[in-house]
Amino acid sequence: MEQLNRKEEIIVTAARLFYEKGYKAISMRDIAAAMDIKAASLYNHIKSKQEILSEIILKVAEEFTVGMECVVAENSSAIKKIEKVIELHIDITVNHSEALAALNNDWMHLEELDLNAFVMMREDYEQNFRKIIKQGIDTGELKPHHPEVILFSILSTLRTLYLWYQKRGKLDVNILKKDMISVLINGIV
Amino acid sequence: MEQLNRKEEIIVTAARLFYEKGYKAISMRDIAAAMDIKAASLYNHIKSKQEILSEIILKVAEEFTVGMECVVAENSSAIKKIEKVIELHIDITVNHSEALAALNNDWMHLEELDLNAFVMMREDYEQNFRKIIKQGIDTGELKPHHPEVILFSILSTLRTLYLWYQKRGKLDVNILKKDMISVLINGIV
């Protein structure tokens, strides 16, 4: 499958460039130059620039969706579930840190069909997380804060982890998980 | 000063559009259309598209810098200082939520001189925050976590607050401050 490998190479290269400057700032010529070929040659492997963006974002979005569904299906405490969500984000960050830039910042440049799919997945994801937090407040595991403040503060940390992980030369994943769980759940005092 | 007002109007309009799609995805024609004039007319008030970006980002970056310097200069506990930093971010978010999108996502499109100024301000800001956290760990106010994990988890929450504040129709600022301080400092359990 020579075809697939080359296509994968385009997607990985593009993800790295999108990570640095964003989808709209990177041209097909830029992607091609980074691979030492000409822009026209890219079209032998991909249909359009949009397709590259779509593959980058939706592949990772589906990993989040599947991961969250596994966590929700568990029969365990809310805190245990939150720990699992944190681990899910760390695992995806470690494996696809560059794709997360596009997912976070360039999703609005998806075309209609993919955009709808993405937005729906993201809303489902947040809704599942919200339910976990409400479960935790109901059972008394979590303090009775406004659930949206808890949801937002954990999720925004996890969503921007890719920025920080790249900068701080790749810590040990298990230490990162332990510290992050401790800070996000138990607080800092 | 009719001139200044028109220029301000351009900057406010551009910030709103950059918030929605990013600097590179918005054209001078888009900005002009949103003001019901033609693109060429913009150049009577501003020098270039770059100048618009620069004004949006650097004005807010300076507010963060000044605010942080005030907090650092205080003679108070680390926790009190962290509370002040949280309040600083909330105040700026409430007053300039749209400019924060450009500051977070489009700073890399600044031209060299402004880019250097911005990066330096951001590094100083993080360094000051880091010192506060280390002070807190040294005095025993904070748990002895890796300081970078604490720094990152608070800062990433505060930096993306603008996204969440826009979506959740403008909560009361004082309640937001109280809840955010409680969640970020005392944790959720």
Place this chain on the structure above:
DNA sequence: GTCTATAGGATGATAGAC
């Protein structure tokens, strides 16, 4: 599978009329 050439349109910015 890559190339050159090019179509067809968008972009930032300027000149000059009103």
Place this chain on the structure above:
DNA sequence: GTCTATCATCCTATAGAC
């Protein structure tokens, strides 16, 4: 202060040679 007209350049994408 805004307009029309325009320039030079960039963009995505295609056609067709090799």
